[in-house]
Amino acid sequence: MKTEGNKNIFCSVSAGYSSVMMAIKLLEWYPDHRIICAMANTSKERKESLEFMNECDKYFNLNMAWIEAGFHENGIGVTPNIVAYEHLKTKGEVFEAGIKKLGIPSQVNKWCNRDMKLEPLRKYADTVFGKDNYSIAVGLRSDEMDRIRKDYKTNNVFYPLIDKNISQKERNSFWKDQPIKIKIPAFKGNCDLCFEKSNRKLMTILKDEPSAGDWWDSMIKKYGQGKMTGKPAYNELLEANNGMTFYRGYKTIKDLVRLAHQPFTKATDEYVYESDLFDSEDECGSGCSAF
Numbered sequence: 001m002k003t004e005g006n007k008n009i010f011c012s013v014s015a016g017y018s019s020v021m022m023a024i025k026l027l028e029w030y031p032d033h034r035i036i037c038a039m040a041n042t043s044k045e046r047k048e049s050l051e052f053m054n055e056c057d058k059y060f061n062l063n064m065a066w067i068e069a070g071f072h073e074n075g076i077g078v079t080p081n082i083v084a085y086e087h088l089k090t091k092g093e094v095f096e097a098g099i100k101k102l103g104i105p106s107q108v109n110k111w112c113n114r115d116m117k118l119e120p121l122r123k124y125a126d127t128v129f130g131k132d133n134y135s136i137a138v139g140l141r142s143d144e145m146d147r148i149r150k151d152y153k154t155n156n157v158f159y160p161l162i163d164k165n166i167s168q169k170e171r172n173s174f175w176k177d178q179p180i181k182i183k184i185p186a187f188k189g190n191c192d193l194c195f196e197k198s199n200r201k202l203m204t205i206l207k208d209e210p211s212a213g214d215w216w217d218s219m220i221k222k223y224g225q226g227k228m229t230g231k232p233a234y235n236e237l238l239e240a241n242n243g244m245t246f247y248r249g250y251k252t253i254k255d256l257v258r259l260a261h262q263p264f265t266k267a268t269d270e271y272v273y274e275s276d277l278f279d280s281e282d283e284c285g286s287g288c289s290a291f
Contacts (some may be wrong), residue, residue, distance in 0.1 A: 002158045007137065008033065008137075009026060009034040009134060010036050010128075010136050011023050011035055014039065015039060015053040016190075018141055021174055022057050022137060022160050023137075024060045025164075027060075036063075036128055036129075038064065038065040038067050038124060038211055039066060039067065040068070041067065041088050041089065042093050042112070043091065043092050043093050043094035043095050043096075044094050045190060045194055046190070047090060048189075050085075052182045054085050056259060065122060066083045068083050068088070069081060069097075070120075071100070071101050074146060077100060077119065078119050081120075082221070091215075095112070098112065098115055099223050103223070104220065106244070108237060109234055110166050119123065121127075128290070134156065135157075141162065141166055142165050145162065187204075187267050188201075188205060188266075192205065193246050193253075194211060195248070199248065199256070199259065200264065201269045202247070203259050203260040203264060204260075204266040205259040206256055207261075208223050210257070211224070220252055224245060225243055226255060228250055
């Protein structure tokens with residue numbers, strides 16, 4: 001719920017059509033508020049996503065802040081680094097720093113969204129506005145009510161698109177008339193081979209772009225056998241599965257490539273998923289959950 005009487009708004013964007021529309025419309029809906037827009041770069045975002053966000057930033061005067069997580073020795077939490085668009089890391093550097101400290105992320109070790117997005121963004125907002133002195137705008141639409149936080153009425157998170165009854169239809173209508181477009185299908189956005197994407201999406205990406213798996217494969221080979229101090233559950237799973245990987249069923253990139261060479265229905269944004277083994281995914285599969 002938007003903090004009553006408070007005119008500070010922190011707007012977290014993800015380079016998707018919904019969150020960017022929200023950022024643009026906030027300037028119209030709340031003209032007397034101080035609005036800060038920010039995006040967290042994991043260093044594995046698609047270049048097309050970063051380019052789209054940068055173009056929107058300039059065209060719509062969003063005054064974006066680009067944030068990258070800084071990882072430190074044990075006992076020191078993640079910190080936000082403000083980075084110019086031209087200097088964003090794009091070769092997995094931020095992500096690898098997190099893997100060194102926290103292990104390979106997966107469905108049973110989900111630190112990546114928390115430590116590379118939520119925490120650095122929240123800490124950045126705290127430095128700008130002061131702790132608990134702002135409302136957080138999240139870009140869920142009216143057709144995504146099932147994804148809202150259960151406790152949103154008692155905290156400072158609010159959903160402007162839901163408040164304005166904007167669904168996918170209204171969002172698509174808005175972007176139809178805009179001169180800027182994302183140059184990739186939505187399922188390829190965010191981290192390029194995010195482990196929360198469904199197998200069908202991962203297989204489609206690897207089928208279309210075989211080199212997309214190179215970095216992820218290198219991380220599995222480099223860190224997949226390394227135990228983590230103070231993380232017994234992680235180490236037990238590593239031993240039980242003869243190594244740690246990002247993907248469901250402890251699949252490797254090699255496993256996914258092999259599946260991608262078999263006949264399957266490729267993913268598209270229009271594909272109606274059948275909820276079979278290929279299509280299981282979490283919220284991060286189409287965009288990491290924000291706050």
